[in-house]
Amino acid sequence: MDKRTIIGSIFFTIVLVFILFAMLMTHPFGDISESDMDDTIIENCQEETGANNAVTSVVFDYRGFDTLGEATILFTAVAGVILIFRRVLHD
Amino acid sequence: MTEMSKVVRTITSLSFPFILIYGLYVIAHGHLTPGGGFQGGAIVASALAMIIVAFGSKWVLDRIKEKNISLLESVGAICFILLAFFGLTYADPVFFKNFVVDNPYLFGQVVTDNAANINTAGVIPLMNFAVGLKVIAGLFVIVLVLAYASTAMEGKK
Numbered sequence: 416m417d418k419r420t421i422i423g424s425i426f427f428t429i430v431l432v433f434i435l436f437a438m439l440m441t442h443p444f445g446d447i448s449e450s451d452m453d454d455t456i457i458e459n460c461q462e463e464t465g466a467n468n469a470v471t472s473v474v475f476d477y478r479g480f481d482t483l484g485e486a487t488i489l490f491t492a493v494a495g496v497i498l499i500f501r502r503v504l505h506d
Numbered sequence: 507m508t509e510m511s512k513v514v515r516t517i518t519s520l521s522f523p524f525i526l527i528y529g530l531y532v533i534a535h536g537h538l539t540p541g542g543g544f545q546g547g548a549i550v551a552s553a554l555a556m557i558i559v560a561f562g563s564k565w566v567l568d569r570i571k572e573k574n575i576s577l578l579e580s581v582g583a584i585c586f587i588l589l590a591f592f593g594l595t596y597a598d599p600v601f602f603k604n605f606v607v608d609n610p611y612l613f614g615q616v617v618t619d620n621a622a623n624i625n626t627a628g629v630i631p632l633m634n635f636a637v638g639l640k641v642i643a644g645l646f647v648i649v650l651v652l653a654y655a656s657t658a659m660e661g662k663k
Contacts, residue, residue, distance in 0.1 A: 464604050465615065466537040466627035474542065475630045479590060479602030485544070486637060489644045490583055493576055496648050500655040504572060 508657070509562040518560040525553035529642075536634035537627035543634040547641025554646045563653035575647040582640030589633055604628045 442448070456473060464472040474482055497504075509515065532539075532546030558566055593603025605628070615626045624631075 464627060464630060466630050467623075468537050468539065468542075470540070471537050471542050471630055471634075472627070475633045476602065476604050479633075482633075482637070483587070483590065486583055486586055486640060489640065490579070493579055493644045493647055496651050497572065497576060500651050503655045503658045504651065 509565060510560050514560050518556055522553055522557060525556075526550060529553065533634055533638035534631070535624065536638075537630045538622060538624065543637030544641055546634075547638040548645065550638075550642045551645035551649070554642070555649045558649055558653050563650055563657060566650060567654055572647055572651055575643050575650070579640050579643035579647065582636050582638075582643060585636035586633060586640065589629055589636065593629075604630070 447453070456477060457469060460466065460469045460472040460477075464476045466472040466476070529546045529549035532541040532549060533543055534546075536542035536546065590602045593600050593605050596603060596605050613625060613628055613631050615623065
């Protein structure tokens with residue numbers, strides 16, 4: 416075995432151990448330990464935002480700042496594509 | 507990408523308006539039914555990608571410049587950020603405040619007994635339109651530029 420294979424297998428083992436630990440330590444699926452925020456949004460979203468769709472009221476109202484980040488990602492993608500292919504487009 | 511056969515082009519022209527209407531419906535009813543600006547915009551953008559595949563990117567670029575589409579995308583982004591900043595001008599200033607709701611304006615009503623009342627939700631439908639425009643123009647220009655670049659580079663080889 417050459418050096419790169421040994422180093423690669425050591426890193427792979429370390430990452431695998433951490434992933435296994437993380438999988439064992441995850442929160443059990445469907446078990447709600449703290450549901451205060453969910454209950455607040457479900458009870459108040461219709462009066463506060465006026466929307467019948469609770470998911471949209473979270474995406475565009477309660478967590479609007481995250482949506483701004485998503486929009487920024489799309490803008491960056493468009494800017495990058497046009498920047499890379501500007502010579503091809505204007506030849 | 508050159509244009510495809512006449513059968514593909516005819517089927518594309520027939521099914522394009524229906525996909526377009528469905529995507530615009532998902533955008534416009536984002537505050538009532540599942541979906542919203544991102545999802546509806548992706549549907550409309552996939553219809554436009556179908557046009558690019560069937561007719562060829564050169565055919566599309568002859569009719570609309572990629573500069574204008576990217577301008578449309580920026581207009582959507584600016585509308586979205588302006589709507590967010592308008593929340594700061596009201597009493598109790600909050601970024602992304604829903605300032606339209608509970609007012610007698612368009613989209614100003616609070617939820618009534620009728621679950622399909624489209625005249626509700628305040629600023630959310632307006633943001634849906636802005637994000638929808640942004641996603642349509644953004645995905646369309648990405649697909650268009652990539653398709654045109656692949657054909658142009660093949661020709662050079």
